[in-house]
Amino acid sequence: MAEILLDVRGLTHRYAMTSSRSVTALDGVSFQIRHGEIFGLVGQSGSGKSTAARCIMNLLRPTGGDLHYKGVDLLDPKQRRENRRMLQTTRQLIFQDSASSLNPRMTLADIITEPMVINSVKPPRGSMRAEAEFQAAKVGLSPSCLDRRPPELSGGQRQRAAIARALCMEPELLIADEPVASLDVSVQAQILNLFRHFQTEHGFSLLFIAHDLSAVHWLCDRVGVLFHGLLVESAPTTELFENPLHPCTRALLSSVPLPDPRRERQRRLERFDTDTLPAAETLREVSPEHFVLKED
Amino acid sequence: MPLLEVIDLSVSFDTPGGELQAVRDVSFSLDAGEILAIVGESGCGKSVLCKAVTRLLPDTARIKSGSVVIDGLSLSSMPERKVQKLRGQLFSMVFQDPMSALNPSLSIGAQIAEAVRVHAPCMKRSEVRERVLELLSLVGIDRAADMYKLYPHNLSGGQRQRVVTAVALASGPRLLFADEPTTALDAGLQTQILDLLRDIRQRLGTSTVLISHDLGAVARAADRGAVMYAGKIVETGTTEEIFYDPRHPYTWSLLLSLPSRAERGRKLHSISGTPPTLIDPPSGDAFAPRNPWALEIDYEQSPPMFRVTDTHFAATWLLDPRAPKITPPIGGNDRG
Amino acid sequence: MRHNALLLTKKLIIFLAGLLALSMAVFCVSRMAPGDALISYYGERAEKMSPDERSAAEARLGLDRPLHVQYVRWLSGAARGDFGISFMYKTDVLSLIRSRLGNTLILGGSGFALIFFLAPLLGILCTRLEGRWPDRLICRLGAVSGCIPEFWLSLLLIALFSVTLRLLPGSGAYCVGKSGELADRLEHLVLPLTVVVLSHLWYYTYLVRSRLLGEVRQDYVLLAKSKGLTPRRILFRHCLRNIMPSYLSLMAISIPHILGGTYIVESVFSYPGLGTLSYESARYKDYNLLMLLCVLSGASVMLCSSLAQAVSRRIDPRMRDGTPVSGEARNDG
Numbered sequence: 001m002a003e004i005l006l007d008v009r010g011l012t013h014r015y016a017m018t019s020s021r022s023v024t025a026l027d028g029v030s031f032q033i034r035h036g037e038i039f040g041l042v043g044q045s046g047s048g049k050s051t052a053a054r055c056i057m058n059l060l061r062p063t064g065g066d067l068h069y070k071g072v073d074l075l076d077p078k079q080r081r082e083n084r085r086m087l088q089t090t091r092q093l094i095f096q097d098s099a100s101s102l103n104p105r106m107t108l109a110d111i112i113t114e115p116m117v118i119n120s121v122k123p124p125r126g127s128m129r130a131e132a133e134f135q136a137a138k139v140g141l142s143p144s145c146l147d148r149r150p151p152e153l154s155g156g157q158r159q160r161a162a163i164a165r166a167l168c169m170e171p172e173l174l175i176a177d178e179p180v181a182s183l184d185v186s187v188q189a190q191i192l193n194l195f196r197h198f199q200t201e202h203g204f205s206l207l208f209i210a211h212d213l214s215a216v217h218w219l220c221d222r223v224g225v226l227f228h229g230l231l232v233e234s235a236p237t238t239e240l241f242e243n244p245l246h247p248c249t250r251a252l253l254s255s256v257p258l259p260d261p262r263r264e265r266q267r268r269l270e271r272f273d274t275d276t277l278p279a280a281e282t283l284r285e286v287s288p289e290h291f292v293l294k295e296d
Numbered sequence: 297m298p299l300l301e302v303i304d305l306s307v308s309f310d311t312p313g314g315e316l317q318a319v320r321d322v323s324f325s326l327d328a329g330e331i332l333a334i335v336g337e338s339g340c341g342k343s344v345l346c347k348a349v350t351r352l353l354p355d356t357a358r359i360k361s362g363s364v365v366i367d368g369l370s371l372s373s374m375p376e377r378k379v380q381k382l383r384g385q386l387f388s389m390v391f392q393d394p395m396s397a398l399n400p401s402l403s404i405g406a407q408i409a410e411a412v413r414v415h416a417p418c419m420k421r422s423e424v425r426e427r428v429l430e431l432l433s434l435v436g437i438d439r440a441a442d443m444y445k446l447y448p449h450n451l452s453g454g455q456r457q458r459v460v461t462a463v464a465l466a467s468g469p470r471l472l473f474a475d476e477p478t479t480a481l482d483a484g485l486q487t488q489i490l491d492l493l494r495d496i497r498q499r500l501g502t503s504t505v506l507i508s509h510d511l512g513a514v515a516r517a518a519d520r521g522a523v524m525y526a527g528k529i530v531e532t533g534t535t536e537e538i539f540y541d542p543r544h545p546y547t548w549s550l551l552l553s554l555p556s557r558a559e560r561g562r563k564l565h566s567i568s569g570t571p572p573t574l575i576d577p578p579s580g581d582a583f584a585p586r587n588p589w590a591l592e593i594d595y596e597q598s599p600p601m602f603r604v605t606d607t608h609f610a611a612t613w614l615l616d617p618r619a620p621k622i623t624p625p626i627g628g629n630d631r632g
Numbered sequence: 633m634r635h636n637a638l639l640l641t642k643k644l645i646i647f648l649a650g651l652l653a654l655s656m657a658v659f660c661v662s663r664m665a666p667g668d669a670l671i672s673y674y675g676e677r678a679e680k681m682s683p684d685e686r687s688a689a690e691a692r693l694g695l696d697r698p699l700h701v702q703y704v705r706w707l708s709g710a711a712r713g714d715f716g717i718s719f720m721y722k723t724d725v726l727s728l729i730r731s732r733l734g735n736t737l738i739l740g741g742s743g744f745a746l747i748f749f750l751a752p753l754l755g756i757l758c759t760r761l762e763g764r765w766p767d768r769l770i771c772r773l774g775a776v777s778g779c780i781p782e783f784w785l786s787l788l789l790i791a792l793f794s795v796t797l798r799l800l801p802g803s804g805a806y807c808v809g810k811s812g813e814l815a816d817r818l819e820h821l822v823l824p825l826t827v828v829v830l831s832h833l834w835y836y837t838y839l840v841r842s843r844l845l846g847e848v849r850q851d852y853v854l855l856a857k858s859k860g861l862t863p864r865r866i867l868f869r870h871c872l873r874n875i876m877p878s879y880l881s882l883m884a885i886s887i888p889h890i891l892g893g894t895y896i897v898e899s900v901f902s903y904p905g906l907g908t909l910s911y912e913s914a915r916y917k918d919y920n921l922l923m924l925l926c927v928l929s930g931a932s933v934m935l936c937s938s939l940a941q942a943v944s945r946r947i948d949p950r951m952r953d954g955t956p957v958s959g960e961a962r963n964d965g
Contacts, residue, residue: 214556257512
């Protein structure tokens with residue numbers, strides 16, 4: 001089995017609303033991502049998926065838990081300072097909304113090569129321009145787009161630029177927070193193909209955060225299900241889709257729309273009531289690699 | 297006679313770059329009690345079509361030609377004052393984002409009551425209240441009396457969309473236009489809202505035009521579907537015909553690119569290239585440059601609507617008797 | 633209830649601390665500024681005094697003590713309600729200010745009221761006619777009038793209406809001996825009021841206009857339209873209502889701003905209000921007067937911003953509940 005790249009243990013994050021009240025976005029979430037693996041994190045909106053991504057990228061300081069990436073403790077400022085360059089270059093994040101996460105006043109060429117400029121990496125293909133062209137070709141952007149700015153492009157083109165920007169540092173771990181949610185199906189297919197291609201060709205690991213379970217089913221090797229900040233179940237993809245154990249996972253799976261009128265109209269939503277969730281639970285391994293949150 | 301009939305509707309926007317033809321010669325009709333889904337990718341003109349039919353277009357747009365007839369009334373030639381009287385009463389709208397579609401500083405009871413009172417100004421206060429509570433329970437909101445005083449920010453996304461639907465149904469319209477009503481919601485809530493639309497049709501006989509980019513939503517809610525590409529309807533048929541026996545290459549591509557149809561590990565079908573710009577659109581079939589099944593004539597002449605069955609039409613030269621026979625990638629055999 | 637009392641106490645403490653800091657700053661700055669305080673008390677005579685006479689005079693006014701002693705003395709007086717005497721007018725500063733406050737309130741208050749009502753009216757007009765000639769005209773005129781400095785506009789109006797045309801009086805609040813006559817007062821008010829309104833109105837109109845135009849483009853306007861509401865009703869019941877919290881709180885904050893604007897106008901028109909008084913007190917180093925005026929202005933700024941907060945909390949349901957926008961976090965099933 002491949003070596004563990006990212007180790008998340010007991011990750012907890014609370015957003016303080018006022019001095020006395022807070023909202024728990026993540027509650028003791030643990031999972032591992034191995035080298036060359038695509039791990040899917042699914043859940044309803046508000047279940048804490050994006051918070052997890054932000055904690056892993058050190059954009060948020062979690063209130064509790066341990067985060068280790070390639071043996072570096074991500075929550076220890078000293079270790080982080082020592083490995084700053086490695087962390088900045090080998091971890092990359094792609095946001096859902098490329099319309100607001102790309103600077104509208106920069107050209108695509110500048111956006112794509114900005115991480116190299118910031119980290120003063122010498123472009124391996126001679127010039128920054130050549131590098132931008134190379135990366136753009138890799139994600140299927142035509143070179144004519146490179147001189148344009150994000151507002152002039154379509155959503156799919158912008159998302160590809162965001163991916164190209166992330167890929168130019170040749171990351172080992174790519175964190176994609178709902179990268180296809182705002183895209184049309186045909187473009188979504190291109191982006192998903194692209195992720196799969198990079199995994200098989202370049203062997204990078206991907207944390208794929210999504211609420212669209214059909215995309216997760218197609219793309220991911222293993223899946224974790226988040227519910228109200230708790231990781232209720234995690235298993236290899238086929239195992240999870242064929243044998244969901246937690247009622248919350250079953251409810252989530254029953255909500256996947258099917259592009260097939262007859263089957264779709266027979267699909268019944270499984271209701272899942274938050275109140276039935278027992279208070280004290282621990283994650284148990286029921287079959288190899290299949291973990292479920294169960295009562296003690 | 298159909299409840300809604302749209303004939304040869306064309307809508308253009310005046311942009312600095314020139315005239316943008318957002319909707320080009322679109323015709324369709326809808327019978328009473330029917331749910332029609334108009335499906336297409338962003339920028340295909342489906343939303344503009346909906347706004348043009350309901351006369352809610354911004355000032356920069358103009359309807360170049362065509363007519364819209366709802367229940368025998370010609371909407372396209374009617375002055376705005378009269379259309380305003382019909383809104384809510386004859387036809388009504390549900391919008392994409394339920395958060396921004398509700399006024400944040402009015403209680404939801406007040407917003408629904410307002411919609412009730414517009415077309416029944418003489419109604420008594422207590423009657424209005426009764427009607428609002430009735431509407432709230434109709435759209436599946438429990439404890440309606442408690443909800444009356446709440447504000448939009450107190451509700452969850454799904455509840456908000458139910459309230460928007462209640463507002464739309466307030467004056468008992470015969471026709472509902474739902475513009476991407478489920479896009480901003482979680483999958484489970486999407487299903488609930490779509491079921492609500494069907495439920496309302498069942499109970500009140502309201503016809504619905506459902507605008508969506510989501511084929512799953514179409515499969516669940518619609519009786520008939522119309523696929524739009526680059527401002528034109530390229531295929532229309534019953535939902536079964538669209539999903540089990542599609543004839544237009546664009547419909548094939550859309551269905552093939554869904555990850556839920558694909559085998560795990562197999563590459564997803566994707567449509568190469570980008571949609572054409574609708575400023576100065578191509579003269580032939582707009583999909584031709586991205587179409588692996590394109591014929592030469594597709595680049596020169598725009599195909600007419602070919603009849604497949606009495607309900608099923610598609611605009612592709614592949615249906616011309618002179619066209620070479622090809623095996624469609626989807627459907628064909630399991631019709632019905 | 634207890635929570636409220638606690639909150640109020642907290643606010644009060646912050647308020648008093650703010651005033652204390654302000655008074656300290658004004659005290660130090662005014663003493664460090666160049667100039668001779670004795671001039672304000674003794675006038676021309678101060679320049680001819682011998683060094684001995686000077687130090688005696690300074691001792692008499694308490695100006696010979698170290699700075700911190702002077703401040704503590706002022707502070708303990710102020711705590712008892714004794715703010716000292718004005719060097720220039722040789723009277724108690726509190727009664728001096730009281731006698732002038734009325735005039736300023738008449739000018740500033742009527743200016744504020746006019747702006748308060750005219751700005752939404754013009755803003756609505758512009759929104760209804762967006763892009764058409766009345767909108768463009770109002771925008772252009774507003775931009776021009778907003779850019780003209782107040783003193784210059786004042787001089788222009790005085791030159792035009794009182795010097796050349798001799799239609800309106802160009803200075804003072806009333807003619808000598810006619811202080812009780814309303815018509816005379818109003819006549820004197822026209823020009824300064826015009827300046828106050830013209831120089832501020834544009835800013836608020838533009839704000840209402842841009843906020844309204846933002847609201848008109850919201851989705852809920854489409855929903856309101858689809859209910860069958862008339863455009864006018866949508867504008868008044870929905871859009872205007874939604875910008876009211878921010879408009880009202882802005883207006884509350886701007887009370888000191890508009891009053892401050894009258895200070896300049898007052899001094900150009902020699903209008904006997906607080907503006908003229910503060911100008912004189914700063915110029916001639918009338919310390920006690922200056923201190924009280926500054927502290928009062930500071931207090932009014934702080935009070936008005938608390939007022940603004942309270943107003944927006946009352947009007948906006950999202951702030952009234954104190955609950956954050958819940959978002960999608962809840963399970964709808």
